[in-house]
Amino acid sequence: MSDAKRWLLPDGVEEILPAEAFKLESLRRQLLGIYESWGYELVITPLIEFLDSLLVGSSHDLDLHTFKITDQLTGRMMGIRADITPQAARIDAHRLDRDGPVRLCYADNVLHTKPRGIMTSRVPIRIGAELYGHSGVECDVELVCLMHETLCAIGLDDIYIVLGQVGIFRALVNEAGLATETERLLFEALQRKAYDEIYAVLDDSIKDRKLRQMLLQLAQLSGEEEVLQEALSIFSDAPKNVKAELRKLVDIVEGVKVRIPNIALCFDLCELRGYEYHTGIVFAAYTPGYGRAVAKGGRYDHIGEVFGSARPASGFDSDLKVLAKLSTKDFQKPAAIIAPNLTDKVLQETIADIRKEGEIVIVNLTGRSLDKNTLKEMRCDRQLVIKDGNWEIQSL
DSSP: OOGGGTTOOOTTOOOOOHHHHHHHHHHHHHHHHHHHHTTOEEOOOOSEEEHHHHTTTOOHHHHHTSEEEEOTTTOOEEEEOSOSHHHHHHIIIIIIOOSSOEEEEEEEEOOOSSOSSTTOOSSOEEEEEEEESOOSHHHHHHHHHHHHHHHHHTTOOOOEEEEEEHHHHHHHHHHHTOOHHHHHHHHHHHHHTOHHHHHHHHHHHOOOHHHHHHHHHHTTOEESTHHHHHHHHHTTTSOHHHHHHHHHHHHHHHHHHHHOTTOEEEEETTOOTTTTTOOSEEEEEEOTTOSSOSEEEEEOTTTTGGGTOOOOEEEEEEEHHHHHHHOOOOOOOOOEEEEEOOOOHHHHHHHHHHHHTTOEEEEETTSSOOOHHHHHHTTEEEEEEEETTEEEEEEO
């Protein structure tokens, strides 16, 4: 590469300049502060680790998005994390050794082999919260509400939460006794909402007319809140395990509405995102003007099993870079004070005292007066000057 091209970055990899970095860091601190106020403890996970640990309980999609390298010390395959959820699950299962519920949160970079969507970063900053050790719907209610508060905190006021329930499809498939390959074909057709393929798979593989009809209707259950009532009617004569999964969804909705009465809820009961590892509710948040989910989550009860503790688990996360772009909040970096570059002891003590009070003091290293443009670039609106033997702050 010629010297003229050395500044180029790979597609999907970007530098974050001071103004945007200030906004990102301000949002990060604000959101982690909210999570802390709910009892979530911050964890920092390794950027790289052995692949067989990193991809435990994850989807094939995550495997494709993970960079793999060889560890020069052991010869084993390692991966650069593309998600933090499996790492947080390991911390709960293997490191903390707590019997009660554990609330963890995180905010850190991950790396993807390719962008997940048009104009998305390959180096997103994942920020999220996970709750381990509670199997009741109260856990899911809390996380849906916390995800909603996350988006409200960044200034979004037009938020739609879409709820799905992987457990309903899983229970119907178990009742039908579908072969693994047939289940895969049906799953793929449902994700594409390819109704002709769905009809064909069901006609060929399920003799029970009632089960076949329930799976067919499941594929069409998406929309606003009346969908939940329609589902209750459709599955009124369903097997007990199917109705139990639907009842969980109803209880979650009721719990969320008690806490956020004006929340906008939608439903997509054939949304099977993360089917390989999600075991119950899945949820995602959308806002007009952005074509993808701004935050996603769900229940994944078995992810910690390989680490020796199959504790119930649920969580959500988002890309902090996306949240910063969508945020309507104005984060203004505070103005600074310019100070002369002198060895004066009193001046140095004064500068130290002002900085302790939270002010920004920039020392003028040039030894000469700075012009207005330079002072503006440095965001300096005041200066330290000596008056009657004392250093004072004066407006510029």
